[in-house]
Amino acid sequence: MVVESKKVKLTIDGKEIEVPQGTTVYHAAKSLGIDLPIFCYHDRMPPFGACRVCLVEVDNFPKLQTSCTLEAKDGMNVKTSSKIAQEGRESILEFLLINHPLDCPICDKGGECPLQDQTLKFGPGISRFFEEKRKLAKKLPLGPVLMLDRERCIACARCTRFGDIVSGDHALEFVQRGYKTEIGTPGGGPAESKYIGNTIMICPVGALTSQVYRFRARPWDNDSVASTCTLCPVGCSLKLDSRDGEILRTRSHEDPLLNDIWLCDKGWFGYEHVDSADRLKTPLIRVDGSLKEASWTEALDYIADRLKNEKRAAAFGGNALTFEESYLFQQIFRSLGIPHIDHRIGMPEFSLNDEGLFGGMEEPPASLSKLSFALILGCDITEEFPVLWLRLKSALNQGAEAYFFGHFAPEVRPYFKETHLLTPGDEEASIAKVLALAEQLLNKGGQGAILVGSQYLNSPSRKNVLEELIRFRMKSKNLALHLLDACEGSLGAREAGMHPETGPFNQPLDNPGLSAKAVLQKGASEGWGFLWVAGSNPAAKYSRRVWKKFRENLGTLVCQDLFLTETAQEADVVLPVLSFAEKTGSFISISGKVQKLNPGKEIPEGIYSDEMIFHEIGRRLGVHLPGSAEMSVSGVAPSLHRIPKRKAESFDRREERQSSILKSENSSGMIRATFSRPLFDQGVRMKKNPHLSRSAKEPFLRLHPDEAKPRGFSDGDKIRVSTPAGSIVGKLKLDSQVAKGTLVLPIGFEELPVSELESGFINGFTVDLEKE
Incomplete structure (x- = not known):
């Protein structure tokens, strides 16, 4: 039985309305089409009433009330357009403007600024303030991406409350009191947050701006396209804003099922690599030991000639590929009778039997x-x-x-x-x-x-x-x-068939191939004919020893990527490709939702998409492939809107809480390793984002203090971590939030290449520790 919520009836500007109990006067007025100004209120956070600009008059109330905090009651008579209400709102806006600088012509918020809009609609026509405005810091960086202009701040508290309520990281806070109140950080240093871009979005003035977008363009000059973030498995909806063929910023695009209106900072600022000067611009072919520029015809013919009769070949896909590109890639190899196909480059590899159920x-x-x-x-x-x-x-x-x-x-x-x-x-x-x-x-x-x-x-x-x-x-x-599998495009690659034991949509194969790791091992010992790498970087994902031995015994190495990665530097053919912001396709989110990629800028001249490359090679080899990205999706799954669920039966201010820390016993004294995957690492795409790359912290080996003491280790010591396969040296950080008997190894840092331990990134292997 459906229980209806209790209703209350009130009158607003002479219009009677019935709303659910608990509705605020602001929302009741909004449902009648009555516009009231707001600054502090945001519909993803509880009402606060800090800015006082949404004032209304209510019969039998002694003074004006903030409509965003006032709950509608039976019989209430509200006046939003009375003289006293209008004068009250106008006065608040006048007070806010007393010290707000006239920066509109140079402010990044210009053209999409609530303060501009509300002042024009509700504010005074002239200013009565002639004294000098107060002078505060105009260009105060609070970290690698956030810029604060304290003169523009109106103390609405949206940014501080976002950290308190939405993200819980308390990155920003009010410092000092009264007239001297201003925005700062808890420790006075850089803002510590993975979500700071959201505070820029919800700031109603130009107090918080992006260092990446600062003084780049006006919003009306930008071309905006809806697309998808491919930098983590969630696949958030976003918008790409470009001007003159360059991506200038990304913005969140509301998606009720996925990211709502939010993004993490990778989504907000992880686009600079798209227009990096270091991007590959032309195909390269190795001649006399060096990579030389070549035409597309020469490069594609070279690849086709060496692949057409080679059975000891393998395809290493990557999480940078769209679903359609992964499908086309594996289809080329399967059409040639080659089963050695994998996307799990530098990822844990489980057989179908041991995997149980794939992620999502x-x-x-x-x-x-x-x-x-x-x-x-x-x-x-x-x-x-x-x-x-x-x-x-x-x-x-x-x-x-x-x-x-x-x-x-x-x-x-x-x-x-x-x-x-x-x-x-x-x-x-x-x-x-x-x-x-x-x-x-x-x-x-x-x-x-x-x-x-x-x-x-x-x-x-x-x-x-x-x-x-x-x-x-x-x-x-x-x-x-x-x-929750922690690799950005792995679900789409798996569903597309980039796996040695399954074809598209996880159909088991009669003749499975070798996994990526098995290909490297077999090639290192017996030799290998041909490896095609698309969207991954195995030279940096596996141990140097294994990769070097494999490369010495490999015939032809083809690599297609945005940059001259470690793998590309050793390749016989290197092909430049389009970025996520320049191509169409599908990204399968962690929930199985099919998200669309759309080009947000002009396609760079002379660069092919991965899809076009696969089609050109397929044509040269006589392999029939679907005619376009859209056709390849509909050809594989005509009704595809969401990846079918795998049924379980088929293996389908901060308030400190009193946490119960139950630590496991470690009577053996052995240390077992596990991995952490920091959001901000030193991967290729992160390194090519000049601003966001500075968010990456120094990598540490983390160990519980009780394990360090008997070994004579101190915080900050250089420690050698060894397995029978290899060793690495890193700086130690003592951390009581790590289980006893556990060493935490961070993934994604050049100075701490954990792949040298050759664990296959499976947790729980035993390591030896010694001080350097």
Whole structure:
């Protein structure tokens, strides 16, 4: 039975209206088409009433009221256009403008500034203020991407409240008091946030601006195109703004199912590499040991001639490819009878039998906002899936509870009700406790979810862990199971058939091929004929020893990429390709939603898309391929709007909480390694973003203090980490939020090449530690 919410009836400017109980006067007026100015209010945060600009007159109230905080009541008579209400709003705007500088001609917010618009519509026609305006910092960088102009700030508190309420990182705060109140950071240093771009978006004036976009263009000069962010697995909707053939900024594009109106800072600022001067501009062919410029005809003929009769060939795809490009890539090789196809370059490799169930979310990210509880198993959520944290934080704001089990506690641990730390290798043993807790929470009612991250999914016991979770999921109502694999385009590549054991849409193959790692091993020992790399960088993803031996015994290496990567530097043929902002295609989000890529700028002259390259090679080899990206999608799956769900039966101010830290015993004294995946690393695309790349922190080896003391280690020591395969040296950071018996290795940093340990990026391998 549907229970209707209670209604209240009130009058606004002589018009009677009935609204649900709890509605504010501001929203009631808005539903009647009455426009009221707002600055501090934002519909993704509770009302605050700081700016006072939405004043209205209400009968029997002694003074004007802020409509954004005033709840509508039965019989209330509201006047928004009375003389006293208009004068009140006009006065507030006049006060705000007293010290606000007349920067409109040079302000980045010009043309899309609420203060401009509201002043024009509701403000005074002239200023009565003749004294000198106060002078404050005009160009104050608060980190690598954020610029603060304190003179323009109107103290609306949107930016500080975003950090308090939406992201929970408290990156910005008010400092000083009264007339001297201004925006700063908690420690006085750079703003520490993965979401600072959102504060620029919601700032109603030009106080917070982007260092990347600063003084680049006016909004009306930009061409705007809706597209998709491909820099993490979530696949957020965004807009690309370009001018004169250059991407000048990206903006969030509201998507109710995925990212709502938010982006992480990779989405906001991770586009500078698109117009980098270091991009490849012409094909290259190795002649007499050096790469020389060549024509497209020469390069494509070279590739086709060496591939057409070569059976010891392999295709290494990458997460930079669209779904359609991955499909075409694997189709070329399968048409030639070559099964050695893989996209898991530098990623954990599980056989189909050991994999259990491939990653993805059972429900869209929006469902996380409505949870009553969440069990997070080994997912460093703000680093690996930052926008999912914003969804989950929304649920926590409404009383939901979160519990964490994993090798090290995420930075958002204070928001978890309990944090259980376990040594790598104990994932399967922890499942009984996880499921007992889940059953207890389900018995209380409400909707729950289990979010399984890389610390569990990349465990040697992955299959057994998933079997237990799936069995529990099948018998439980109101529970979703989300498998969060931390690689940006891996779901699309897998569904397209870039896998040695499955074809498109996970159809098992009668004659499976070798995985990427197996190709390297076999080639190193027995030799290999041909390797085509598209959208990945295996030379930097595998150990130098393995790659060097393989390359010495490899006949032909083809690489297509945006930049001259480590792999491209060793290739026989290098092909320049289009970036995500210059091509069409599909990106499969972590929830299975098919997101579209659209070109946001003019295509650079002389550069082909990956799709065009595959078509040209296919034509030369006599391989029939679908005629376009759109045709390839419809040809593979005519009704494709969302990747079909895999059924479980087929292996389908900050308030410190009292967290329960349950540390596992480590009686053996051995140290087992696990991996972290920082959002800001030193990957190729990150390095080519001059501003955002400065967000990458120094990489550390993290170890619990109790493990360091008996070994004589101190914070900051240089430590050698060794396995039978190799060793690396890094700086030690002692961290009590790491489980005892655990060493945390960060992925994605040149100075700490964890691939040298040759673990296959599977957690739980034993390492030896010694001070350098």
